[in-house]
Amino acid sequence: MSNRQSPDSDDIPCPDCGYDLRAQTETRCPECGVTFESFEEMKLRSAEALRPYFHILRWRQRVAYLFAGGFLSPFAMLFIALVIQAVRGRSMDDTPRLFVLAPFIGLFLTAGALSWYLLITIAACLCRSRVPRAHKRELVASIPLLLFYQLPALLALLVAGFI
Numbered sequence: 342m343s344n345r346q347s348p349d350s351d352d353i354p355c356p357d358c359g360y361d362l363r364a365q366t367e368t369r370c371p372e373c374g375v376t377f378e379s380f381e382e383m384k385l386r387s388a389e390a391l392r393p394y395f396h397i398l399r400w401r402q403r404v405a406y407l408f409a410g411g412f413l414s415p416f417a418m419l420f421i422a423l424v425i426q427a428v429r430g431r432s433m434d435d436t437p438r439l440f441v442l443a444p445f446i447g448l449f450l451t452a453g454a455l456s457w458y459l460l461i462t463i464a465a466c467l468c469r470s471r472v473p474r475a476h477k478r479e480l481v482a483s484i485p486l487l488l489f490y491q492l493p494a495l496l497a498l499l500v501a502g503f504i
Contacts, residue, residue: 353383356390360475384424386471393466394476400459401483407452408490411497414444446497453494463487 346452360372366376377383463480466472472480 345354353387354391354473356386356473357473359475362387386452390471390473391476393462394472394480397459397462397466397483398453400462401487404455404459404487404490407448407455408493410495411445411448411452414448418442418444442500446500449493449497452490453497456490457492459485460487 354360355370355373355375356361357375358370358373360370362370362383365371365383368380368383369375377386464483466480467477
């Protein structure tokens with residue numbers, strides 16, 4: 342995940358500014374001045390503000406795994422096809438291209454679709470939710486990576502059109 346904070350840490354960031362409220366003796370943020378009715382409300386609002394952030398980080402990691410799998414799958418399928426051909430004593434010309442490229446196409450299309458989902462989720466998170474500024478910067482920094490994940494998905498669509 343991120344080295345900044347994990348969902349089960351003891352930090353209590355202010356939902357408005359991200360200031361750590363863990364050692365506060367009053368129910369008011371000294372940095373931005375937001376007040377809370379109780380310490381429980383302060384913890385609840387802090388956890389609620391960070392929920393979309395951690396959701397996006399988890400899914401961003403899953404998209405990266407799909408992306409890596411998309412690059413590795415053609416080689417694995419090609420190896421499997423070569424082994425099958427060697428056992429049967431046939432040439433590689435008999436192997437359907439779809440057999441080798443199907444995982445490549447599927448993984449990249451899935452990574453591309455999930456990237457769009459994450460881009461929309463990040464936009465909604467930046468517009469609506471009260472994620473602290475430091476976390477918002479990290480979400481904004483992940484937008485170019487998610488846009489980069491669209492390129493192999495487009496390539497997979499082109500390859501699928503030529504099979």
